[in-house]
Amino acid sequence: MAGDRRSEVRRVLVITLILNLLVMAIKAVVGWATGSLSLLADALHSVTDSANNVLGLVANHFASPEPDREHPYGHQKFDAVGALGIAAFLGIACFEILSGAVGRLFSEESHAVNISPSQLWILLAVLGVNIFVAYYERRVGRRVGSALLVADAKHTMSDVWITMMVIAGLIGVWLGNRWNVPQLQLLDLVLAFPVALLVFRSGWEVIEENLPWLVDRMAIAPEQIKAIAMSVPGVVNCHAIASRGMIGRQVFIEMHMVVEAEDVETAHDITEAVEAELEKRYNPARILIHVEPPDYESSRITYDGRPSEGGGGSLGSEK
The missing domain is CATH 3.30.70.1350 (Cation efflux protein, cytoplasmic domain)
Structure with a gap:
């Protein structure tokens, strides 16, 4: 019989929820201040990180491995259901990112992105927090056998790659502003599309891992x-x-x-x-x-x- 590790999983989810809320707030503030679509999309992706943690806490409450009268085979499928809920959030994020990028691509309005070196350093610190969260969740998830934590770590890892791409694009935008090369402004828009593809890939991997358990x-x-x-x-x-x-x-x-x-x-x-x-x-x-x-x-x-x-x-x- 599997041991009940829910208290440990719950502690990890609470810690990562606090960190994800902090990351989301910073990205949203900097994205709004700079007018960066890719960073706002990244902030949206971080919203799903926080939502996933909340969903995980709810699913974890019902995911006891111990059987009872109504669930004689235990409750661990709640864990897999929670993981598939994460995949659903990833799908929503993917759609929102693509629709926002396409809307701006065909918009006649000018959307200049202005970012400072101090804001780039803040985003690098945020990237460090994302890397810590992904590593922490994956390590604990594998040790205690929690599909929910491993799935959420995959999601957070996709956020790491997304943030790295966004930061690279914003550095290019900053250089374009300094060198008077306005064409580099397109980096912010163009990078929104691969961000969406990475989000979709993460969701698909979560589905592939947990669907066999449910069926x-x-x-x-x-x-x-x-x-x-x-x-x-x-x-x-x-x-x-x-x-x-x-x-x-x-x-x-x-x-x-x-x-x-x-x-x-x-x-x-x-x-x-x-x-x-x-x-x-x-x-x-x-x-x-x-x-x-x-x-x-x-x-x-x-x-x-x-x-x-x-x-x-x-x-x-x-x-």
Whole structure:
């Protein structure tokens, strides 16, 4: 059973929420003061960082790994739902950035960007805060097995790259103002588009990582589970093998197994040994083993979706 690390995850989310609010405020103030579209778009992206932290705190409240009467398999899918919520926020940010850039591209009004060296130094300090938040969340998320923290770290890391691009563009704008090269003003507008692409990429990665958990995709190849089970003395055959969850976070394994035993106690000891071997390899794991009669046979190792000719669900022909 996975341990309840929610208090540690909650502490990380609170710390990063405070830092993200600070970053968002600085970017918004500097963006408004300079008239920079790319920086305002970056500030919008930072708004989603803060919203993600709030969403994470809500999801974390419901993401207990311990089962209860209404949720006998635990609550960890709330964690994945929260991660997909982050992907939704990323999609919103991507749309807002693109619509703002396209609107200014076809606007007839002049939008000059004026930035000072002191404002650039402030943005570099903000970049340092972003890097710290991304590293901190990813390190703790991997250590405690929190999909929410790892997903939010990906989001924050995209913010790091975005801020680096924006700062590079604003340095170019500043140089253009000093050297009287007005064409460099376009850097601010042009960079808004790759910012949107980076936001979209981050959201897609979060979806790819968490969707298999929500749709109960196979977590472990049934052949691997069978090989481990058959290595235990006393196991004659195993079939109807299924698994779901995510390795390292929480895995559920079930199978039917034929054991060489003449009494219940011996059969129980064999199944306990199989469970111990599987837990050693895939912990945290919850394992359910159904013991079959000694003369029971099945040609199907797992579920393949074809109709059964016997009594084994969708396992196919049994005898």
